Amino acid sequence: MRGSDGMQEALFTVAKLEDFVPADHPLRPIRLLVNAALVRLNGLFNTIYADNGRASIAPEKLLRAMLIQVFFSVRSERQLMEQVRYNLLYRWFIGLAIDDEVWDHSTFSKNRDRLLEHAVVENFFTEVMTVADRQGLLSREHFSVDGTLIQAWASHKSFARKDGGSDDANGGGSGRNAQANWKGKPRGNDTHASTTDPDSRLFRKSHNTAATLCYQGHVLMENRSGLVVSAVVTHADGKGERAAALAMLDRLPGRHLKTLGADKAYDLRDFVQACRQRRVTPHVASNVTHIGGSAIDGRTMRHSGYAASQVVRKRIEEHFGWGKTIGRIRQTVYRGIKRVDQHFKLTMTASNIVRMARILTLPPQGVAQ
Template sequence: MRGSDGMQEALFTVAKLEDFVPGDHPLRAIRNLVNEALAGLHGLFNSVYADSGRASVAPEKLLRAMLIQVLFSVRSERQLMEQIRYNLLYRWFIGLAIDDAVWDHSVFSKNRDRLLEHAVVEQFFTEVMRLADKRKLLSKEHFSVDGTLIQAWASHKSFVTKDGSEPPDKGAGSGGRNNLADWKGKPRSNDTHRSTTDPDARLFRKGKSQAAILAYQGHVLMENRSGLVVSAVVTHADGYGERAAALAMLDTLPRGGPKTLGADKGYDMRDFVAGCRQRGVTPHVASNLAHQGGSAIDGRTTRHESYRVSQTMRKRIEEHFGWGKTIGHIRQTVYRGIRRVDQHFKLTMTASNIVRMARILCGVPPGAMP
């Protein structure tokens, strides 16, 4: 007998969100870690919000929603609010009941800015690291460092002279809003030009064979035991940013005890190697023999087995960068201003850490996590 294509809804329905989420869903382990970390921020949240007045979006729900946006590659706040309305998995993770109203995207963005003002994402990152340390997942001795380019949310056409002396290029025979531009024979540099769309972005290219883009630099310090990010920061894109950021992140590590730092050839500079040794850190930097003046690393360092291990382990940072660029949308940020880009980068690295921790603690195969 053929079934009916009609749908008859019951007058009353009794259902819980918990019933719609499979018991072995990977988000369950992630949610447990997130809730444990958020519990450690209770005092911070009390200091951020007033004791009286109109209730705002709960910061715990706000942070969970921001993590959903990263974990499931939701491009914008408007799209995130739309998907929360009908996605029961998202509602369950965030803590919204089936019949709870979803926030307007502008309300969500406004409340997110409050977290930026009080560095809540940074504290959340620190709390996640505390949980990892509590579970004996962190190495205190062996680390790796690397950086990546984050394309800014600005076009080359917004990169104009700072003093306004250069008139806008209308192009040759172009029409419409998106006019053609011709920069042939016109030198452009960060000293004389600035983006009107995102003034914090800098014109930069990774190598001689690559095109220059408006970008930021994201930097990561990773411990080598579990491959977790212990420090992350965004800086202006320039030729010194990677090494300066690496030394600054080393300064955040607890003093005492021998430490090693694995890095690629871009860090093989005498000032960086000397800065590591001043901090009691052995620089396991890849030798750049083609560099003018030779490599700053010699056989006294490269002869040890620990050097070869560091050079192998440092490549695991690319897993965080790859995950962040394909899932977390840090290949090209949708935010403007270095503070917002830094918050987005830190949140993405925090999400990457949580996914990795959940995988380690649950023994789930790598391909099974979102």
């Protein structure tokens, strides 16, 4: 007999969000790791919020919602709030009951900015690394470093002269989208700045690529499990990668011997010498085409550890690739170096959590899956 196409809802329904999430869903181990890190932030949250007054969004739920935005490539807070209204998986992960009211997107954005003011994302990143360290996932001796470009949320047309002059002469047209004519006119960061995002810089990665308004994201990775132990965003310039690498090395605990794998961009005598002063052996790829030759000699390259570092360092690209395709850091939607830095750190934290969940849920060797 043909079934009826009608729908008759029951007057009362008894259901829990837990029943809608499969037992083997990949978000389950991820949520356990996130909650383990959030518990350690309870003291920080108590200092941020007042003891009385109107209750705001719980910071734990706010951070989980921000992670959902990264995990599922949700492009805006407005779209995130819309999807939380009907997506039971999102509600379960964030900690909202079925009948809980979803926040307005503007309220969500204002509360997110409060986390920026108190460096909550940085502390969350640290606590996730503490959880990883307790699980024995981190190396204390062997590291790798690399950087990537993050395209700014600004166009070339916003790159205007700092002295108030105009480069658009003979461009034709008028209005906010007027035709521009920059032919034969030098444009650089010393004389120009973006009116949309003044913190961005005009930069190109090589002579074969176009210059874009962008930032530089830098990552320091430990080599045992391939987890990011430090991440930072800086202005884009020719020295940013090496300066950020040294700054991240200075934040590593302990004065014991360490190794640092890196690509040819780090093969400069000043950087190699600075690493050695920090008791860090620079396992940097040799750039024999550089003027003056490579700063890495045979005494370093002859060891098997050097070859191992050169293989493992390429795993940083997995974090960059995941962040640009899933976390949407290829072109940031935020303006200002502080917000871009927060977005980059949160994305690298999410990448770490995904990797940790996969490592910790793998069956022991010799056990069939």
